[in-house]
Amino acid sequence: MDYLYKSDHTLLRYAEEKDTALILEFIRGLAEYEHLLDRVEATAENLKTYIFQEHKAEAIIAEYDGVPAGFALYFCNFSTFRGRPGIYIEDLFVKPELRGKGLGKALLSCLAFLVKEKNYARLEWACLNWNKPSIAFYKAQGGQPLTEWTTFRVTGDELTELASRIGKL
Template sequence: MTLSIRSATPQDLPLIADLIRALADYEKLADAVRFDDAVLGAKLFGARPYAEVIIGELDGTAQGFALFFHNFSTFEGKPGIYLEDLFVRPEARGSGLGKALLARLAALAVERDCARLEWSVLDWNEPAIGFYKKLGARLMDEWTVMRVDGADLARLGAEPGVEGGKSA
């Protein structure tokens, strides 16, 4: 079995969309997938890419992916890599592909002088948590994820006195 990791190209957009939907099915979140393929393509491969994707293949067949982007640590004064999504198709699990995807991200983080590689995992996903711990990852129990989206995001962004990123 030949395992390979490669950077995604615009031609991979249908594959990426399929893998995202497969991940959502696995996480029991299929109803949360609302992206438009064309918009996703523009955000990944347009003039200002917001994220990157690597594709994991077994014997030339795509079986997984990792979607990631840079964040920044003010305490470290360096960028980091945030892994938004990692997914390996069920039939390819146990092949080493998930580890290879994470290893490639770790190598990119080192190449790019990043301070860290981090991600979130669902509390119920014990197989993934165990897998990540074996690779040296640790739970960040002291942190709680916060999110503002939808109507609340629009409302916050429309607060009086905020225009063009400058306070009144």
């Protein structure tokens, strides 16, 4: 099978190495929508390395009438409480001119199918608090916001400082 899902207009398929530039285009499109384009450091080369050579993430490409329309980039996480892996969606993006055609629903449903097929525990993702259209979309698909959790991140100089402490223990 060359595809994960196919309907009259929509086709979902696993990304291949030849899609690297397309994935970067979608990442930039998402970053522009989120007003974060200046933060994109990804290059085609590091995407190729980490997605297709080291398999640190996977991607699904959505096509509409044969035209690349969006993608989902995801990786496995693990629930210690459930004792099973899950899938974390890093990015889910559909080009603005192709929204409302069911592509986002198809991508999310396809990932849910993969979770169930692999007997994983859950499907999760993050959404910017101001992004009301996406929050409404995710809630309509059965997503529940986790208001009792706060996400933390360490990058840049703080990451360097934190890492340097291991030599001081």
